[in-house]
Amino acid sequence: MPATTPSDAGDDNCTANDVRLELGQGDAGAGSRYRPLRITNVSGTPCTVRGFPGVSYVAGDDEHQVGGAAVHEGDDGAPVRLATGETAAATIQLVNVHNYDPAQCRPTPVRGLRVYLPQGTASKFVPDPGTGCASTDIPGHQLSVKSVHPA
Numbered sequence: 001m002p003a004t005t006p007s008d009a010g011d012d013n014c015t016a017n018d019v020r021l022e023l024g025q026g027d028a029g030a031g032s033r034y035r036p037l038r039i040t041n042v043s044g045t046p047c048t049v050r051g052f053p054g055v056s057y058v059a060g061d062d063e064h065q066v067g068g069a070a071v072h073e074g075d076d077g078a079p080v081r082l083a084t085g086e087t088a089a090a091t092i093q094l095v096n097v098h099n100y101d102p103a104q105c106r107p108t109p110v111r112g113l114r115v116y117l118p119q120g121t122a123s124k125f126v127p128d129p130g131t132g133c134a135s136t137d138i139p140g141h142q143l144s145v146k147s148v149h150p151a
Contacts, residue, residue, distance in 0.1 A: 014039070014047035014082065016122040021115055023128055024089065031096045036089040037115065037126070038151060041082035049148045050079040053090050054116035054123075057132035057143065059108060063125060066108050066132040070143035077147035089151040093144040097133045105133035118148065 020042045026035035037055070041047055055070035070092065080088040092113075097105050112127040133142050 012045075012047050013119045014041060014043075014049045014117055016117060016120055016124050018043040018047050019082075019117065019124075021124050021126050023092075023113075023126060026091075031099050033094045033096070035092050035094065035128075036151070037092050037145070038087050038089050039082070039117070039148065040087040041084055044084055046081055046083045048079050048081045049088050049118055051076045051118035052145055052147050053118060054114075054120075055092055055143055055145050056114050057110040058112060058114045058125065059110045059132070063111070063114060065114065066110050066134055067138075067142055068136040070145040071141045072147070073144045074146050077149055080148055080150050087151040088148045090148045091146045094128075094130070095140065095142045097131055097138075097142055100133060100138050104135060105138055106135045107131050108134040 020040045022038050024036040024038045026033055052072045057066040059066045097107055110130055110132040114123045115126055116123045
């Protein structure tokens, strides 16, 4: 059953403990990969997500941040109410950092992504090994994210 977009979602925001996060299959183009961040309600009660997840690359056993956090693209979108087992998604653009000048980018191996749900304060780790720019002084952004929508 697909997630619904109600006209008046309550204050029952999904928390990190309420959901499972994973990256779905995506597309590539124009020097980037586009992957849906799938947000599935695994709690026993409905909850709501709205807006932009916080996303950044992390590395090392301590999961320290690599480079800047993802920039938001588009508008906040409508609230998405998730019953148990339902999924919402937010598209993440991951730029191929090998297109940047290595001296400016400072390519760094990453383990994956740190993700904060919209309105959330606790993060979750999503594995996605690759390479990020350690520098925040690059032309453009290495990560961007769109708002959550029904999957």
